[in-house]
Amino acid sequence: METKQRQLLPTWAVPSLYDIHLTPNLETFKFKGKETVHLEIKQNTSKLILHSREIVVEKASITQNETLAQSKTIHYEPKEQTVIIEFGSEIKVGKALLHLEFEGELNDKLAGFYRSKYTNASGEQKYLATTQFEPTDARRAFPCWDEPAIKAKFIITLTFPKHFIALSNMPPVSENEHDGLKTCLLYTSDAADEEDSVDIG
DSSP: OOOOOOOOOOSSEEEEEEEEEEEEETTTTEEEEEEEEEEEEOSOEEEEEEEOSSEEEEEEEEEETTEEEEEEEEEEETTTTEEEEEEEEEEOSEEEEEEEEEEEEOBSSSSEEEEEEEEOTTSOEEEEEEEEOSTTTGGGTSOBOOOTTOOOEEEEEEEEETTSOEEESSOOSEEEEETTEEEEEEEEESOOOTTOOEEEO
16 A cells, blocks of 8 residues: 655745646646646745655746746655755745646556546547545645645646546536637636546546
């Protein structure tokens, strides 16, 4: 049985809103992601530490007082299930926006953003992408402050082939099609927990 890590993060940055856009690929079992995290910086710092597991952060930057700063280094602590993002300049006390681009795996571990297979009416084996965000599993879907005590609001957007459908606990807020794809704003919520779910297939 897998042991889940309970590494608590430093308290110098606290999220209030995650705006997340995920694009899954059910052929490669990978997904691309972009997110903007609204932060309250509690003390001056030059780095941010987030939970992240089996996620590769490809780009990171931060905006504060209309000034954009790119990350200097991005490195991982797999044992602690964290990513450490160092910036070349200090982030001051106050509000800030953290921008991330990343890639993850649609795993087969029933955790985070994962793949599940089924057999259709014609007897063909198909796959769908679904979520499970029990404590410490959200970090498999996107870098975050993955602790039950840290509550934040969420905006979730998905892009996927238009012949698929997306389902969630709440009806879609909006949908639009473009270049053979569909982009769906599924819901906004006050907090992500084990009862929040998204299915694409």
